[in-house]
Amino acid sequence: xxxxxxxxxxxxxxxxxIPLVLELADISKSFPGVQALKAVRFDMxxxxxxxxxxxxGAGKSTLIKIVSGVHRxxxxxxxxxxxxxxxxxxxEAQRAGIATIYQELLLFPELxxxxxxxxxxxxxxxxxxxxxxxxxxxxxxxxxxxDIHDLDVNxxxxxxxVGNRQRVEIAKALSQNARILIMDEPTAALTERDxxxxxxxxxxxxxRGVGIVYISHRLEEIFxxxxxxxxxxxxxxxxTKLVSETGxxxxxxxxxxxxxxxxxxxxxxxxxxPVLELRDIVRRPTTNGVSLTVHAGEIVGLAGLVGSGxxxxxxxxxxxxxxxGGEIRLGGRPVRIRNPAEAKRLGIAYVxxxxxxxxxxxxxxxxxxxxxxxxxxxxxxxxxDRAAEAALAATSIQKFGIRASGIGQIVxxxxxxxxxxVVLSKWLASGPKVLILDEPTRGIDVGAKAEIxxxxxxxxxxxxxxxxxxxxxxxxxxxSDRILVMREGRIVAEFARARATQEAIAAAMMSSTGxxxxxx
Amino acid sequence: xxxxxxxxxxxxxxLAGLRRLFGSQEAVLLGVIVLLFVVVGGINPRFxxxxxxxxxxxxxxxxxxxxxxxxxxxxxxxxxxxxGSLIGVLATVSGSLAVAGAPIVVSWLAPIGISVLVMxxxxxxxxxxxxxxIVVTLGMLSILKGGLISATGGKWISDLPPxxxxxxxxxxxxxxxxxxxxxxxxxxxxWMRYSAAGRAIYAVGGNAEAARLSGISRERTLMMxxxxxxxxxxxxxxxFATQLSIIxxxxxxxxxxxxxxxxxVGGVSILGGTGTVIGSTLxxxxxxxIGSSLIFVGISPYWLRAVQGTLILLTVLADLLRRRRxxxxx
Numbered sequence: 001x002x003x004x005x006x007x008x009x010x011x012x013x014x015x016x017x018i019p020l021v022l023e024l025a026d027i028s029k030s031f032p033g034v035q036a037l038k039a040v041r042f043d044m045x046x047x048x049x050x051x052x053x054x055x056x057g058a059g060k061s062t063l064i065k066i067v068s069g070v071h072r073x074x075x076x077x078x079x080x081x082x083x084x085x086x087x088x089x090x091x092e093a094q095r096a097g098i099a100t101i102y103q104e105l106l107l108f109p110e111l112x113x114x115x116x117x118x119x120x121x122x123x124x125x126x127x128x129x130x131x132x133x134x135x136x137x138x139x140x141x142x143x144x145x146x147d148i149h150d151l152d153v154n155x156x157x158x159x160x161x162v163g164n165r166q167r168v169e170i171a172k173a174l175s176q177n178a179r180i181l182i183m184d185e186p187t188a189a190l191t192e193r194d195x196x197x198x199x200x201x202x203x204x205x206x207x208r209g210v211g212i213v214y215i216s217h218r219l220e221e222i223f224x225x226x227x228x229x230x231x232x233x234x235x236x237x238x239x240t241k242l243v244s245e246t247g248x249x250x251x252x253x254x255x256x257x258x259x260x261x262x263x264x265x266x267x268x269x270x271x272x273x274p275v276l277e278l279r280d281i282v283r284r285p286t287t288n289g290v291s292l293t294v295h296a297g298e299i300v301g302l303a304g305l306v307g308s309g310x311x312x313x314x315x316x317x318x319x320x321x322x323x324x325g326g327e328i329r330l331g332g333r334p335v336r337i338r339n340p341a342e343a344k345r346l347g348i349a350y351v352x353x354x355x356x357x358x359x360x361x362x363x364x365x366x367x368x369x370x371x372x373x374x375x376x377x378x379x380x381x382x383x384x385d386r387a388a389e390a391a392l393a394a395t396s397i398q399k400f401g402i403r404a405s406g407i408g409q410i411v412x413x414x415x416x417x418x419x420x421x422v423v424l425s426k427w428l429a430s431g432p433k434v435l436i437l438d439e440p441t442r443g444i445d446v447g448a449k450a451e452i453x454x455x456x457x458x459x460x461x462x463x464x465x466x467x468x469x470x471x472x473x474x475x476x477x478x479x480s481d482r483i484l485v486m487r488e489g490r491i492v493a494e495f496a497r498a499r500a501t502q503e504a505i506a507a508a509m510m511s512s513t514g515x516x517x518x519x520x
Numbered sequence: 521x522x523x524x525x526x527x528x529x530x531x532x533x534x535l536a537g538l539r540r541l542f543g544s545q546e547a548v549l550l551g552v553i554v555l556l557f558v559v560v561g562g563i564n565p566r567f568x569x570x571x572x573x574x575x576x577x578x579x580x581x582x583x584x585x586x587x588x589x590x591x592x593x594x595x596x597x598x599x600x601x602x603x604g605s606l607i608g609v610l611a612t613v614s615g616s617l618a619v620a621g622a623p624i625v626v627s628w629l630a631p632i633g634i635s636v637l638v639m640x641x642x643x644x645x646x647x648x649x650x651x652x653x654i655v656v657t658l659g660m661l662s663i664l665k666g667g668l669i670s671a672t673g674g675k676w677i678s679d680l681p682p683x684x685x686x687x688x689x690x691x692x693x694x695x696x697x698x699x700x701x702x703x704x705x706x707x708x709x710x711w712m713r714y715s716a717a718g719r720a721i722y723a724v725g726g727n728a729e730a731a732r733l734s735g736i737s738r739e740r741t742l743m744m745x746x747x748x749x750x751x752x753x754x755x756x757x758x759x760f761a762t763q764l765s766i767i768x769x770x771x772x773x774x775x776x777x778x779x780x781x782x783x784x785v786g787g788v789s790i791l792g793g794t795g796t797v798i799g800s801t802l803x804x805x806x807x808x809x810i811g812s813s814l815i816f817v818g819i820s821p822y823w824l825r826a827v828q829g830t831l832i833l834l835t836v837l838a839d840l841l842r843r844r845r846x847x848x849x850x
Contacts, residue, residue, distance in 0.1 A: 340732055340733050340735055341735040344734075345735075350733065352733060357727070357729055357730070358730055358733055360727065361722070361726035361727040361730050361793065362726065363726045363793040363794045364723065364793070368722075372723055372731070373734040375716045375719060375720070379715075382715055382716050384715065384719060
């Protein structure tokens with residue numbers, strides 16, 4: 001690692017002498033209901049790779065969006081070369097020399113490599129038309145400067161591999177003379193060979209004096225590539241360290257912190273026979289041989305990073321994307337689940353991650369949403385029994401403490417927590433034996449969260465088998481009888497409630513080496 | 521505390537119910553229709569003559585009937601722009617069968633069967649092949665229109681056998697098409713509101729993904745919607761074919777637009793998921809009444825299209841304002 005700065009102890013100010021190109025101080029940002037960033041700081045020198053690390057929801061994405069002009073901070077200052085700036089739009093940030101490569105690459109698949117690289121600033125002829133020969137030549141030059149010689153600038157981007165598309169993005173950033181390059185999980189979708197090429201390019205750029213903000217969940221990459229690392233937790237700045245002076249345990253410790261064990265009212269429930277059993281379930285590319293068992297009365301927490309295949313697994317079990325291979329057993333009997341209707345008939349309920357697009361029919365009334373999964377049951381001769389429907393809705397309002405003006409209220413007007421309760425009551429109306437909850441309390445307020453946790457406990461006591469997906473470690477630890485960790489479409493670790501620690505779970509979520517030893 | 525909120529809730533619920541009744545698109549349309557008759561009748565009393573009222577309803581009952589099916593299609597999140605051409609084809613088929621000597625009942629029922637079949641084909645392409653309905657029905661429109669002109673050479677069908685003219689009958693002095701319009705609207709409205717299948721249409725149109733996760737088949741629901749739409753279009757075609765002594769191979773131009781206008785002005789959201797067939801029938805009546813009133817107050821009937829367009833924009837604007845206010849109150 002060339003160019004490692006000499007200066008700096010643990011919580012460091014940059015070395016004097018090497019100027020800061022980017023300096024963020026005291027940045028705060030809140031969105032309705034959440035404070036995403038609380039007075040955080042971050043800085044960047046020319047020619048360094050500075051890794052930004054944190055769990056899902058730690059505030060990394062928000063920070064990137066502030067630096068790249070997508071969001072404006074509520075408070076705090078951004079300095080570039082010592083000059084205070086305020087970006088009104090992503091375009092202004094680009095002009096200031098900041099380029100961002102998001103996880104989902106923002107290229108035009110129908111256009112060629114050269115057109116994509118020079119999108120918005122193509123070289124012009126004297127008449128103002130696009131100067132195609134010059135554009136192609138410059139594109140070739142740019143790619144060559146990145147040591148990329150196997151990419152035809154006339155090829156349509158949609159036909160390229162992910163690795164090649166990423167190289168086009170990088171060339172595009174450089175064509176705009178970017179001095180600060182932000183890369184958000186650039187290796188998430190790459191093959192090993194592509195990762196090596198990416199690292200080579202990153203090192204090349206660093207040697208040229210480009211500052212690189214590097215976000216990755218793969219700790220080993222940080223040790224291979226970065227000079228400094230900054231850790232965020234729950235929207236707060238934790239520390240900045242020289243990579244050479246820190247270790248992986250140290251970083252994990254900083255990421256998860258020592259948080260108070262949340263006060264979730266998890267009651268003890270007697271654990272019964274196996275209800276849901278998965279054996280080597282496969283649905284490529286996201287589910288690569290998953291086996292797990294959930295017993296009656298048990299809450300199994302499924303932890304993992306975004307993209308580890310947790311929600312995809314839930315969708316396989318619920319028949320949204322049926323399994324290609326493996327066996328699902330319900331109450332000991334092998335079953336086939338080809339669509340959600342079959343899953344429902346078998347007694348499986350699924351409360352999806354995204355209430356808005358998957359859980360609710362927003363223009364419909366509360367009672368109509370609650371009865372949607374049990375229309376056959378509230379109907380007589382295929383006509384809806386309105387009294388039965390109203391009774392069902394009234395019971396749900398009471399049982400779940402839904403705050404609504406009445407059973408006829410349009411659900412779109414309810415708060416997030418109450419909408420989630422409507423989705424929950426819809427599925428509990430179907431009398432499930434297995435309840436799959438995907439991020440059951442995301443984006444809802446603390447009070448509603450506690451109520452939903454109480455409900456989960458009660459349902460377990462009634463003997464329902466619950467599989468809970470959550471990105472919040474405190475929720476996983478507070479609610480689960482057993483904790484499974486997924487990574488890259490597989491279960492990689494299992495912890496009994498008594499044995500689980502945040503550090504061990506986080507380590508299993510992130511690494512492809514090491515904490516496998518902790519499994520069971 | 522709990523009981524207090526309970527009472528408040530019951531009270532505000534009743535109030536909300538009243539507000540919903542008077543604020544509904546159906547109530548607004550009814551009010552506008554009454555207002556129109558009062559105003560135009562004041563200017564020219566002959567507008568209120570029984571014969572004129574009858575002809576307003578009679579000549580447009582088939583539009584209202586077709587708009588019932590169209591409303592279901594739009595509620596499900598789709599649209600059918602081929603309906604005008606299809607009515608032309610079905611009317612010609614019906615007339616040709618009658619002239620060729622087929623039993624009259626067959627010449628009435630065969631077009632309904634054909635219409636259902638055509639709509640099942642459209643429904644299959646929309647539901648299973650997932651082609652947008654506007655594209656499928658645009659293709660169907662061209663096929664039907666081209667086929668009709670080629671087959672008939674633009675000739676009219678006359679010399680229809682006695683007893684063929686279903687729409688010219690009346691019961692107790694009221695023309696048959698008006699019974700059709702009222703009965704079919706009432707039946708469809710009841711079915712849409714109270715049947716499990718009707719609920720499924722609203723769910724699929726409101727959020728197809730949530731409906732699917734709730735165990736409702738989007739594909740089967742859409743096939744059903746298009747089949748039922750086909751039945752209403754078939755009935756509309758028979759009412760159209762049998763109302764005059766000849767059958768023109770050209771339906772009124774932009775008939776599909778009149779039908780869609782009735783649905784939209786009737787309060788069916790073009791985005792799917794909301795609206796009623798009572799609204800669409802009232803809107804069809806309103807549009808017909810406006811057309812007639814233009815003549816009675818001495819305005820060129822060519823203005824009718826502009827009036828229809830204005831109505832659409834007013835409806836959408838009113839809907840937008842209502843939604844804004846709702847959001848603001850939240």
